[in-house]
Amino acid sequence: MTDAYNTNRxxxxxxxxxxxxxxxxxxxxxxxxxxxMTAVLLFLCAVAIALGGRGSIxxxxxxxxxxxxxxxxxxIPDPEPAGLVADCxxxxxxxxxxxxxxxxxxxxxxxxxxxxxxxxxxxGRVTRLIxxxxxxxxxxxxxxxxxxxxxxxxxLFLNELTxxxxxxxxxxxxxxxxxLGQNKLTxxxxAELGNLSDLEExxxxxxxLTxxxxAELGNLxxxxxxxxxxxxLTxxxxAELGNLATLTGLWLNSNRLSGxxxxxxxxLTKLENLKLQNxxLTxxxxAELGxxxxxxxxxxxxxxLTxxxxAELGNLSxxxxxxxYYNRLTxxxxAELGKMNRLKYLELHxxxLTxxxxAELGNLSxxxxxxxxxxxxxxxxxxxxxxLVPPSSSLTSPGLFYVKIATGNALCxxxxxxxxxxxxxVNDLHVxxxxxxxxxxxxSSSEPTPTPALTLTPTPTLTPTPxxPGPPRNLRATAGVNQVTIAWDTPASDGGAPITVYxxxxxxxxxxxxxxxxxxxxxxxxxxxxxPGVEYEFLVFAENSHTESSSVSGExxxxxxxxxxxxxxxxxxxxxxxxxMTHTPLPTLTPTPTHTPTPxxxxxxxxxxxxxxxxxxxxxxxxxxxxxxxIPGPVAGVLLSATADSVTVSWQPPxxxxxxxxxxxxxxxxxxxxxxxxNPKAKKxxxxxRNLESGKTYKVWVRAQNASGKGERVHASTAxxxxxxxxxxxxxxxxxxxxxxQVAQAQELLxxxxxxxxxMPQAQELTAPALTVQAAAGAVELRWEAVAGAVRYxxxxxxxxxxxxxxxxxxNLTGTSYTHTDLAAGTTYYYTIRAVNAGGETSGWLQEPYAxxxxxx
Numbered sequence: 001m002t003d004a005y006n007t008n009r010x011x012x013x014x015x016x017x018x019x020x021x022x023x024x025x026x027x028x029x030x031x032x033x034x035x036x037m038t039a040v041l042l043f044l045c046a047v048a049i050a051l052g053g054r055g056s057i058x059x060x061x062x063x064x065x066x067x068x069x070x071x072x073x074x075x076i077p078d079p080e081p082a083g084l085v086a087d088c089x090x091x092x093x094x095x096x097x098x099x100x101x102x103x104x105x106x107x108x109x110x111x112x113x114x115x116x117x118x119x120x121x122x123x124g125r126v127t128r129l130i131x132x133x134x135x136x137x138x139x140x141x142x143x144x145x146x147x148x149x150x151x152x153x154x155x156l157f158l159n160e161l162t163x164x165x166x167x168x169x170x171x172x173x174x175x176x177x178x179x180l181g182q183n184k185l186t187x188x189x190x191a192e193l194g195n196l197s198d199l200e201e202x203x204x205x206x207x208x209l210t211x212x213x214x215a216e217l218g219n220l221x222x223x224x225x226x227x228x229x230x231x232x233l234t235x236x237x238x239a240e241l242g243n244l245a246t247l248t249g250l251w252l253n254s255n256r257l258s259g260x261x262x263x264x265x266x267x268l269t270k271l272e273n274l275k276l277q278n279x280x281l282t283x284x285x286x287a288e289l290g291x292x293x294x295x296x297x298x299x300x301x302x303x304x305l306t307x308x309x310x311a312e313l314g315n316l317s318x319x320x321x322x323x324x325y326y327n328r329l330t331x332x333x334x335a336e337l338g339k340m341n342r343l344k345y346l347e348l349h350x351x352x353l354t355x356x357x358x359a360e361l362g363n364l365s366x367x368x369x370x371x372x373x374x375x376x377x378x379x380x381x382x383x384x385x386x387x388l389v390p391p392s393s394s395l396t397s398p399g400l401f402y403v404k405i406a407t408g409n410a411l412c413x414x415x416x417x418x419x420x421x422x423x424x425x426v427n428d429l430h431v432x433x434x435x436x437x438x439x440x441x442x443x444s445s446s447e448p449t450p451t452p453a454l455t456l457t458p459t460p461t462l463t464p465t466p467x468x469p470g471p472p473r474n475l476r477a478t479a480g481v482n483q484v485t486i487a488w489d490t491p492a493s494d495g496g497a498p499i500t501v502y503x504x505x506x507x508x509x510x511x512x513x514x515x516x517x518x519x520x521x522x523x524x525x526x527x528x529x530x531x532p533g534v535e536y537e538f539l540v541f542a543e544n545s546h547t548e549s550s551s552v553s554g555e556x557x558x559x560x561x562x563x564x565x566x567x568x569x570x571x572x573x574x575x576x577x578x579x580x581m582t583h584t585p586l587p588t589l590t591p592t593p594t595h596t597p598t599p600x601x602x603x604x605x606x607x608x609x610x611x612x613x614x615x616x617x618x619x620x621x622x623x624x625x626x627x628x629x630x631i632p633g634p635v636a637g638v639l640l641s642a643t644a645d646s647v648t649v650s651w652q653p654p655x656x657x658x659x660x661x662x663x664x665x666x667x668x669x670x671x672x673x674x675x676x677x678x679n680p681k682a683k684k685x686x687x688x689x690r691n692l693e694s695g696k697t698y699k700v701w702v703r704a705q706n707a708s709g710k711g712e713r714v715h716a717s718t719a720x721x722x723x724x725x726x727x728x729x730x731x732x733x734x735x736x737x738x739x740x741x742q743v744a745q746a747q748e749l750l751x752x753x754x755x756x757x758x759x760m761p762q763a764q765e766l767t768a769p770a771l772t773v774q775a776a777a778g779a780v781e782l783r784w785e786a787v788a789g790a791v792r793y794x795x796x797x798x799x800x801x802x803x804x805x806x807x808x809x810x811x812n813l814t815g816t817s818y819t820h821t822d823l824a825a826g827t828t829y830y831y832t833i834r835a836v837n838a839g840g841e842t843s844g845w846l847q848e849p850y851a852x853x854x855x856x857x
Contacts, residue, residue: 070089075112084121091107098137129154131156132156134159139161141156143167146172149173154172154175158183162185163187165180170192174198176199176201178193179203181207188210190214194218197674197675198675201225211235215238223244226247226250236258243264246677258279261300266290267288272295274295274297274298278301279302279303280304282303285310297319301324306328307329319340319343320344322346326351329353330352330354333377346372350375357382367388369401372404374407378411386419406433412441412443420434469499470491470492472502474489484526491542502542502543504517504518504520505538505541506538507536509534632705632706633704634704636653637651637652643721645720647692650685660706661682661706662704664678664702665700669697671697766790768787769790769846771783771832773852775853780823782833785816792811792813794842
């Protein structure tokens with residue numbers, strides 16, 4: 001009889017026989033005799049005993065239930081790989097526990113496993129399990145998931161899963177991506193997750209997790225993103241996180257973490273986002289954070305930090321947002337902060353800072369928000385801060401539009417004239433507050449004489465009226481072909497009067513010209529007639545009978561949305577857009593005859609959406625919380641060259657997908673052990689791993705990456721020679737070289753043939769043409785020389801703010817010039833080009849230095 005119910009029994013271990021069988025065998029009589037009923041009962045007993053303790057997959061709440069076998073069913077293709085049969089049985093055993101009664105999943109032995117919802121099979125094993133926002137899931141995470149040992153991608157985010165995270169997930173040593181975010185999980189983070197040596201992204205955010213952050217997470221040496229914000233974690237930040245050399249994002253915000261910020265975080269030189277806000281952190285800001293020169297956002301606000309602001313933070317040349325407010329920082333504002341020329345948001349308010357305002361802050365030409373209020377600053381406001389004010393009151397001019405300097409400080413002297421007359425969303429130095437253009441006379445010690453902090457124009461007494469409503473919440477966007485739909489949740493407060501309408505606005509980036517998108521009475525707005533392939537920015541205001549909403553307390557939401565193609569099956573869910581909270585106030589909107597928004601406080605949430613350029617059917621399932629369009633294809637031509645103690649890995653760029661901006665190369669001993677990872681930039685096509693063990697076999701994989709995601713891995717392996725083998729190989733190479741030289745010498749002595757053979761025709765090799773550009777008002781003119789053999793050319797453009805190069809001019813550029821129009825003044829545009837012949841073969845793209853031009857004002 002086929003052992004259909006024991007597919008998960010350990011190999012080589014037969015089912016355990018019942019006691020009655022043993023007694024029967026000892027007597028030399030058959031095990032099953034008597035009536036038919038007795039035989040059936042005995043058989044069922046034997047099966048139950050055989051299954052007990054043998055690793056059968058059962059739901060946690062009903063361990064007595066038996067998982068159906070997948071062998072000899074429609075679920076597994078013929079021939080049936082043993083590993084896939086086991087994975088199939090595991091999933092069927094998990095079904096009820098993960099989804100309650102399991103009826104929402106189409107997992108069944110009557111359906112091929114490749115058609116199961118959320119399941120991906122590759123090379124005869126289950127490698128991906130993605131069940132996001134599935135109606136949603138309301139069960140718990142079974143520990144038996146740890147039996148899917150070939151799993152590379154596990155995502156259960158945005159459900160209502162409860163219970164704890166099972167430590168058995170630490171058995172999934174091939175896992176690269178783990179996302180359990182936005183559920184209702186409780187308990188602590190298992191230390192066993194530190195065993196996932198191949199893990200690149202770990203998302204546990206927005207749950208109810210407690211306990212401390214395990215120090216074992218510092219073992220994840222290939223980790224790039226660690227996202228565990230929005231929980232109830234306590235304890236200190238482990239110093240071991242400073243070992244995560246490949247980390248680009250660390251989100252620990254909105255927990256109850258205490259203790260100091262480890263100085264070892266300054267070793268994370270690839271870090272681009274460090275978010276520790278809304279915790280209970282104390283101590284000083286480590287000066288070592290000044291080493292994080294790739295950092296774009298540093299969020300430390302709303303903690304209990306003390307001490308001074310390190311001058312070393314001025315070395316963060318790529319920083320766009322510095323948020324230190326609501327701490328207990330003392331000392332003066334370092335003049336070195338004026339060196340951060342990309343800074344847009346400088347928010348130091350609600351601390352205990354003293355001294356005067358450094359004039360060097362006037363060098364921050366990209367600043368849009370300056371908040372120094374509610375400190376103990378003294379002295380005059382530097383006249384150089386007038387440099388931050390836009391050149392005119394034009395609504396399309398970039399520059400500062402949120403200023404809070406005087407409130408809660410003890411400044412004195414005249415107000416710089418441009419700041420005094422400047423009026424956008426908020427300016428506490430405006431003429432309406434200080435008609436005399438002065439904060440009061442300064443004493444000889446530069447202290448102000450007592451004067452009212454605010455001068456108000458008398459107004460008649462008014463009866464109580466409703467207040468502005470709160471901001472629309474959870475702004476999100478879904479991009480379609482030539483349109484974007486914005487949805488949101490109602491504000492937390494209606495301000496004391498019913499909300500009557502919402503106002504939607506949008507603009508094409510990088511333009512500052514806002515357009516009115518509609519005024520629906522409901523919480524959704526669709527804007528049509530948009531241009532594919534262009535990024536747009538959106539915002540929404542709520543209105544009641546009083547006025548428009550305030551801002552979202554300085555917070556804004558930026559999200560990129562990957563739309564589904566029109567040809568997708570209707571049952572495929574639209575990927576959920578995940579908003580990342582940043583501090584991005586918006587400028588005043590362009591007035592239109594229908595509406596002129598004039599919020600008096602902070603700006604509303606914004607959403608950035610990139611529209612699709614076409615409607616192809618996606619070739620891979622969209623990944624959560626990240627873009628999956630234009631992901632690079634697999635790299636080509638991987639070659640390994642080994643010496644006794646090193647391996648050199650070389651490859652060629654992908655022949656499909658989007659252009660990479662870097663590569664990931666991972667090397668690991670075949671017999672296990674610690675691996676090594678390198679991340680070369682796109683123009684580098686080889687790396688060398690040194691100090692390896694001779695005679696050992698190493699596995700290598702290479703994958704391309706860009707802002708949209710990571711391409712498929714390409715694997716290879718090689719055995720390192722022993723030192724003796726290397727010497728022998730070297731001698732053989734020398735011998736071969738000597739023989740080749742002798743042959744070449746002999747050929748030179750041969751007589752020259754009298755007949756000249758007709759050369760075979762060869763295809764002309766294409767080269768990228770040289771490109772020249774010339775900027776004009778609102779446009780850039782591009783010219784290039786014709787390339788022999790080319791029938792057309794392809795252009796791409798990039799400017800600051802784009803995630804990747806964008807096509808330009810279509811696919812029918814047969815001439816040698818093109819004019820790029822409707823461009824923003826003051827923006828620098830970069831261009832590259834390649835040639836295409838009649839057979840569709842292309843040259844390489846024109847490489848750095850790229851042709852560039854800055855559009856004049």
